[in-house]
Amino acid sequence: MKKLLGGFTLAIGCIVAGQAFAEYPTKNVDMIVPFSAGGGNDTFVRALQPLVEEQLDTTLVIRNIAGGGGAVGMSRAVASPADGYTLLAASNAMLTLEAMGTVPFTHDDFDFIAKLIEEPYLIAVSSESPYQDIESLVEAAQSGSVRVGASGVGSSAHIAANAIANRTESTFNLIPYPGGSEAMSAAMGGHVEAVVLGGAELRSALESGRLKALATTYAERSDSLPDVPTFQESGYDLTLTVWRGIAGPKGLPDEVKKEWVAAIQQIVEDGSYEQTANNLGTELAPLYGDELEAFIDESAATMREAAGDLAN
Amino acid sequence: MEILNNLALGFSVAFTIENLMYCALGVTIGMLIGVIPGVGHLAAISMLLPLTYYVPATTALVMLAGIYYGAQYGGSTAAILLNLPGTPSSSVVCLDGYPMTKQGRAGVALFMTTIASFVGSLITVVVLAAFAPPLADFAVAFNSADYFSMMLLGLVAAAILVQGNPAKGLAAVVFGLLLGIVGTDVSTGIQRYTFGLTFLYDGLNIVAIAMGIFGVTEVMANVGKVIQVKSDQKITFRSLLPTRSDLKQSIFPMLRGTGIGTGIGILPGTGTSIGSFIAYAVEKKVSKNPEKFGKGAIEGITAPESANNAAAQSAFIPTLTLGIPGDAVMALMLGALLIHGITPGPNVISDNPDLFWGLVISFLIGNVLLLILNIPMVGLWVRLLRIPYPILYPSIILFIVIGVYSINYSDLDIMLVALFGVVGCVFLLLGFEPAPLLLGFILGPMMEENFRRAMLLSRGDLMVFLERPVSAAFFAMIAALIVWSIISAVRKKRVAVTKEF
Numbered sequence: 020m021k022k023l024l025g026g027f028t029l030a031i032g033c034i035v036a037g038q039a040f041a042e043y044p045t046k047n048v049d050m051i052v053p054f055s056a057g058g059g060n061d062t063f064v065r066a067l068q069p070l071v072e073e074q075l076d077t078t079l080v081i082r083n084i085a086g087g088g089g090a091v092g093m094s095r096a097v098a099s100p101a102d103g104y105t106l107l108a109a110s111n112a113m114l115t116l117e118a119m120g121t122v123p124f125t126h127d128d129f130d131f132i133a134k135l136i137e138e139p140y141l142i143a144v145s146s147e148s149p150y151q152d153i154e155s156l157v158e159a160a161q162s163g164s165v166r167v168g169a170s171g172v173g174s175s176a177h178i179a180a181n182a183i184a185n186r187t188e189s190t191f192n193l194i195p196y197p198g199g200s201e202a203m204s205a206a207m208g209g210h211v212e213a214v215v216l217g218g219a220e221l222r223s224a225l226e227s228g229r230l231k232a233l234a235t236t237y238a239e240r241s242d243s244l245p246d247v248p249t250f251q252e253s254g255y256d257l258t259l260t261v262w263r264g265i266a267g268p269k270g271l272p273d274e275v276k277k278e279w280v281a282a283i284q285q286i287v288e289d290g291s292y293e294q295t296a297n298n299l300g301t302e303l304a305p306l307y308g309d310e311l312e313a314f315i316d317e318s319a320a321t322m323r324e325a326a327g328d329l330a331n
Numbered sequence: 332m333e334i335l336n337n338l339a340l341g342f343s344v345a346f347t348i349e350n351l352m353y354c355a356l357g358v359t360i361g362m363l364i365g366v367i368p369g370v371g372h373l374a375a376i377s378m379l380l381p382l383t384y385y386v387p388a389t390t391a392l393v394m395l396a397g398i399y400y401g402a403q404y405g406g407s408t409a410a411i412l413l414n415l416p417g418t419p420s421s422s423v424v425c426l427d428g429y430p431m432t433k434q435g436r437a438g439v440a441l442f443m444t445t446i447a448s449f450v451g452s453l454i455t456v457v458v459l460a461a462f463a464p465p466l467a468d469f470a471v472a473f474n475s476a477d478y479f480s481m482m483l484l485g486l487v488a489a490a491i492l493v494q495g496n497p498a499k500g501l502a503a504v505v506f507g508l509l510l511g512i513v514g515t516d517v518s519t520g521i522q523r524y525t526f527g528l529t530f531l532y533d534g535l536n537i538v539a540i541a542m543g544i545f546g547v548t549e550v551m552a553n554v555g556k557v558i559q560v561k562s563d564q565k566i567t568f569r570s571l572l573p574t575r576s577d578l579k580q581s582i583f584p585m586l587r588g589t590g591i592g593t594g595i596g597i598l599p600g601t602g603t604s605i606g607s608f609i610a611y612a613v614e615k616k617v618s619k620n621p622e623k624f625g626k627g628a629i630e631g632i633t634a635p636e637s638a639n640n641a642a643a644q645s646a647f648i649p650t651l652t653l654g655i656p657g658d659a660v661m662a663l664m665l666g667a668l669l670i671h672g673i674t675p676g677p678n679v680i681s682d683n684p685d686l687f688w689g690l691v692i693s694f695l696i697g698n699v700l701l702l703i704l705n706i707p708m709v710g711l712w713v714r715l716l717r718i719p720y721p722i723l724y725p726s727i728i729l730f731i732v733i734g735v736y737s738i739n740y741s742d743l744d745i746m747l748v749a750l751f752g753v754v755g756c757v758f759l760l761l762g763f764e765p766a767p768l769l770l771g772f773i774l775g776p777m778m779e780e781n782f783r784r785a786m787l788l789s790r791g792d793l794m795v796f797l798e799r800p801v802s803a804a805f806f807a808m809i810a811a812l813i814v815w816s817i818i819s820a821v822r823k824k825r826v827a828v829t830k831e832f
Contacts, residue, residue, distance in 0.1 A: 055379040057662025069381050082740055083377070087515065087532030091739075094529055166788060172520030194787050197517050197780065200655045200662075201600045207653065210788060222669065223654020227676020233600055245540045331539040 043103055043278050044077040050265075052108045053092025055085040059219050063263050064108045066295045067286070068129050074282035088174055090122050097124050101268040103275030106132070109266035114319045115175040118326040122291050126319050130271040132279045134264035134306040135316065136296050138218040139235040140179040142167075143245065145206055146231050148213075153234040153253050155284060156213060160189030167191040168202035168211040171219065173329070175322070179236060179259055180215035183324035186257040205229060206230055217262075218244070222300030236260065243297060259325065262304070262318065264311075337688050338460075344689030345696055347693060348394050349523040353386070353655055357394035358697045361401020362704060366712075368417035368546065369538055369734015372402035373660050380667060388671035389686045393693040399660055400452060400694070403603070404701050407444045408712055415546035417734065420604035420639040422541045422769055425610050426492075427631030428626060429549075430456060434627050438713045443581060443629060443704040444636045445613045446573075449698055451589045451637030455644035456694045458593055464677060466645070467652040476785040476795045480805035482778040485605055486771050487809050488612035489770045490816070494625040507771025510535055514776075517799070518783045530743045539744045542731050542773065543751025543759070544765040550724050551756055573629075581633040584614050588634035592641030599649050599657040601777075603642040608770050614751050616812075617681045619666055619729030644694065651687065663767035667726070669685055670711040 050068075054060045061083060066125065068079050084092035087110040100211035109129065116122045142153070150156040150165075159165050169180045172195050184191040194211050196202040199220040206214040207229050214221075214230070218241075224230040227243075232247045235257040240249055250257040265279065287293050293303045306314055323330070344350065364375050376395050383391035410421040417763075424444065428808035431440040458466070468641045486504070493500025514534030525531040588610040595606040612636040615624045624631050649655045654675045656662035668675055673683055680687045715723075736745045758765055789795035796802045 055659045056373055057659040057666060061377070061663075062666040062669070065666070067378050069384055081377070084740055085533065086739070087529055091532060107611065172516075173433070174519065192787065194784060195518050195520075196784070197600065200657065204471055204473075204599050204649070204653070204655050207655075208474065210474045222445045223665065223674050226674040227654055227678055229653065229677065276369050288670075294672075295670055297668070299669050 024274070028239045031168055041196050043272070043274050044075055046053070046104060047078045047080050048075070048078050048103070048145055049099075049105045049170040050081050050108060051092045051096045051105065052081055052083050053085065053089035053096070054083065055110070056083050059138075059217060059261075060108050060110055060112070060263060062219075063296075063301065066299065067135070067292065069290075070286045070292060071282055074285055075278060080258055087121075090116055093122070093246060096266075097128050097268055099268050101130070101260045101270035101272075103267060103279075104267055106267045108263065110263045111261050111318065111322065112251060113266075114315075115173065115326070116321040118178070118318060118322040118330055119173045120330050121173065125139075128268045130269050131315055132265040132267065132276055132307075134262050135283065135305065136263050136301040137304040138239060138261045138301040139237040140176060140215060140259055140261065141218055141221055141225075141244075142180075142182075142183060142213055142215050142234050143206065143215045143221055143225065143230045143232045144207055146228055147209070147229070150212065150233070151231065152307070153248065153250070155191050156233055157187045159212075160184070160187070160191060164192045165213060166194050166211040168196050168205050168214040170196050170199045170202050170216060170254050175261065176216050178322065178329060180330055181327070182257060183215060183236075183250070183255075185327065186255045189271060194318045195225045203230065206233055219261075219300035222231075231246060238290065242304060243300065243302065253267050259321065260318075262314075263301070264306075283307075332807075337684060338692070340684055341688030341690075341692035342382050343694035344389060345393070349386070350390050350693060351696070352695050353390050353394040354397050354693050355700055356399020358401035359704065360702050361398035361403075361702060362405045364398065364710075365402035365405025365417070366408045367734065368413075368415045368730055369542055370417070370737055371538075374737055375402075376660055376663050376780075380663060383667045383670060388668060388673055389689045391574040391667055391671075392686070392690055393697075394483050395664055395667060396690065396694070397697045399664075400640065400643050400697065401665055401701055402537050403640045404445065404448045406639070407632070408441060410545075411440045411632070412443065412712060412715060413546065413723075414549040415727060415731070416541045417538075419537050419541050419640075419769060419773060420602070420607040420635070422545055422766065423604070423607040423635040425545055426611065426766055427626070427628045430625065430627035431629075431632070432716070435570075435714060436627065438709055439573045439577060439629075439641055440632055441709040441712055442571055442575060442706065443633055445702060445709070446578075447581065447588070447633040447636040448640040448705075449583050449702045450585045451592060451640035452644050452698045452701075453695070454586075454589045455593045455596075455641040456691060456698070459648055459694075460643060460688075460691045463648050463680070466597050466648050467677075468650050470599065471653065473598055473801065474558075474785070475781045475788060476799050477801040477805070478601075479778055479781040480786055480802040480809075482605075482774045482781065484805045484809050484812075485609055485612075485770070486774050486778065487772075487812055488609060488616075489767050491612040491615050492608070492764075492766050494764060499761075499763050500767050503524075503758070503765070503767040504771040504775050507768035507773075508539070510768075510776035511772045511775035511779075512781070517780045518787075519794065528535075528743075530741055534776070535772075536735070536738065536744050536747060537769075537772065539735050539747040540751050542735060542771060544755035544768065546727065546731055547748060547752025548755030548759060548765075551752060552729055552759055553720070554724065572711065572730075577629050580629050582635035584630040585637040586609075586618075587613060588637030589641040593645045595638075596642030596645035596657075597648050599655050602658060603639040603646075605627055606642045606772055607635035607637040608773075610634040625722075647690075651690075652677055663720060704816065712819050722776060823828030 052061045096107040169177045202214045205211045238258045296303045406421040407424040409415040410424045414429040416422035591610045612628045623754040650661040656665045
């Protein structure tokens with residue numbers, strides 16, 4: 020009996036030890052995208068998927084759990100076990116929800132693995148608009164008021180539009196659209212004077228010449244849009260960026276983080292993802308570890324400030 | 332001459348072995364996915380998206396697009412055979428398709444929907460090739476006021492959908508409108524009737540409602556009955572073929588359906604289902620025998636089927652020529668192009684003629700392939716009805732559960748299906764119809780949103796609905812429809828009165 024018990028203990032000990040030293044990952048990794056397929060968050064992860072699968076030698080299962088501006092999918096991620104087999108395609112949307120005070124979690128409930136890409140918010144007008152620079156648009160918005168389309172109340176683009184109005188001391192007549200497509204369509208048709216959206220979403224419309232970007236919320240002009248001035252150089256103190264990366268529920272094992280960071284660093288070094296990111300209208304801007312944590316905290320504070328009077 | 336060169340270029344691109352193969356693969360996957368109720372093409376296309384890294388952009392798009400329009404063909408199969416609509420637009424096909432099955436004409440119904448799908452797609456592909464850029468301008472010119480008036484017309488047309496008691500029909504529409512209120516209000520971001528449940532933030536899942544109220548109800552209503560639908564009847568090839576009069580009666584409905592579907596498909600964010608509903612309503616209104624509808628009228632399946640296939644093809648117009656994706660599937664395809672460094676927009680036709688014309692020709696090939704693939708399948712699908720109910724019904728429920736779960740990985744959606752199955756049974760017992768409810772549910776939120784946006788844009792001036800020509804035209808149609816209904820009601824009464832004497 021004693022021998023048997025000893026055997027059991029040994030066996031259990033072996034299993035536990037085996038698990039502790041098992042190499043991550045030993046099974047498929049679920050990646051929650053808290054938006055529907057085809058959105059910015061989805062495209063960036065799907066572009067990354069084959070590269071990560073090759074690096075980690077596992078299958079990445081992308082799950083689109085849409086709803087509530089990302090709240091549904093993020094809640095699901097927070098509630099998942101922190102074993103590295105359920106991760107989240109994270110973005111500003113998390114900080115936006117936090118700033119608006121509509122969700123029970125904050126960014127402190129997540130462990131951030133890496134930030135990969137960034138894109139600016141842009142304010143754009145129809146190519147036939149009478150306002151062909153940011154000064155004339157702001158002037159019109161200060162005297163009369165200008166109709167500005169944005170996607171979704173409480174979305175990060177809506178908050179960005181609000182922040183632009185505050186910093187330029189203008190009054191925007193904000194017109195909420197359910198998505199970027201409808202807002203761009205309205206701007207092209209001249210039903211609204213301007214739109215505020217992320218750079219990736221606007222990319223085709225800008226490239227085709229139907230819409231024209233008047234200003235970017237980046238601190239400096241970006242390589243992909245060298246002709247678009249920043250709000251800073253136009254004299255408005257406003258810097259906002261959309262970022263996208265990978266996160267998991269709080270308490271991810273160090274090994275998981277290490278594996279992922281190594282994989283992403285390798286992908287960045289190989290260089291093929293940079294071209295993809297640029298094609299999608301975004302820029303590669305990798306960040307890891309302590310620097311990343313500081314960046315997220317800072318970004319959360321910026322979003323809180325930008326949300327200002329919109330917050331609940 | 333230029334058009335010939337373009338078409339030649341398109342043929343040379345589409346007729347490479349690789350592109351033909353991917354086209355065939357895409358439409359076959361699409362067809363199979365379409366047949367399984369609830370399993371959407373969105374999931375399939377997103378899963379296959381990584382493939383675009385390994386093949387050229389045109390090839391990738393040829394396949395992904397094939398899945399998308401291929402799925403439109405199969406979507407009506409379960410609706411006709413089992414009263415099980417996998418998509419909101421195929422719920423329209425249930426109205427007359429399922430009665431046809433009960434009459435032993437399931438084969439004819441499936442045959443005719445394939446023809447209708449083919450006609451709708453083919454005409455729209457030609458329109459796409461010839462007029463894509465001007466049509467895109469038309470889409471952009473549509474304002475919120477125009478959207479609202481169009482939807483209002485759709486809602487008035489809903490009255491035509493009602494088969495029985497008009498008051499009960501109206502009640503069903505209103506119930507649908509109320510269900511549509513649940514979720515986050517687009518204009519203010521305020522939660523309505525969500526009771527703090529995150530899964531309700533984006534509203535009730537329409538696929539869950541449609542499958543519950545049609546499919547689950549049908550299963551529950553039949554559980555007590557042992558009679559199998561025409562199971563004794565031998566399936567001959569002849570019994571599957573439509574008669575000459577089936578074909579003749581369907582020509583104009585298919586053309587009208589195609590026109591309606593094309594027009595609505597171009598508008599971003601409207602989806603394929605509104606076109607199906609409107610096409611059905613139009614047919615019932617212009618028909619000399621409107622009383623046939625709901626009892627297996629062939630026009631009742633061919634018109635909406637042409638409309639939803641036409642809408643699926645014309646949805647490519649804003650995506651390719653403006654870079655504005657109308658729905659999630661189009662957004663995925665746009666993403667596939669962007670990853671390859673191709674930016675859709677007005678210049679895509681001049682900058683990437685091989686992509687644009689290759690894709691257009693692949694649509695033609697794909698649709699011909701679908702026609703060839705689907706016709707022989709009709710016999711097979713009809714044989715499904717011979718599966719004994721004790722096996723068939725649990726399988727249907729299983730498919731419904733899998734399909735609904737796959738949309739959002741949410742077990743609550745399965746509960747929703749069950750709940751709407753019960754609602755469907757109550758409807759059946761009290762003589763309410765499910766189709767008007769669904770139309771109210773689809774149109775209600777869009778109408779409200781566009782009305783409020785139109786008011787924001789015009790600063791509260793209601794005249795905007797009459798000042799804009801498109802909107803004014805819709806209002807004129809609404810007025811005509813109402814006047815017409817009143818006159819015909821009065822006339823009917825007069826005829827009835829004269830007969831009494």
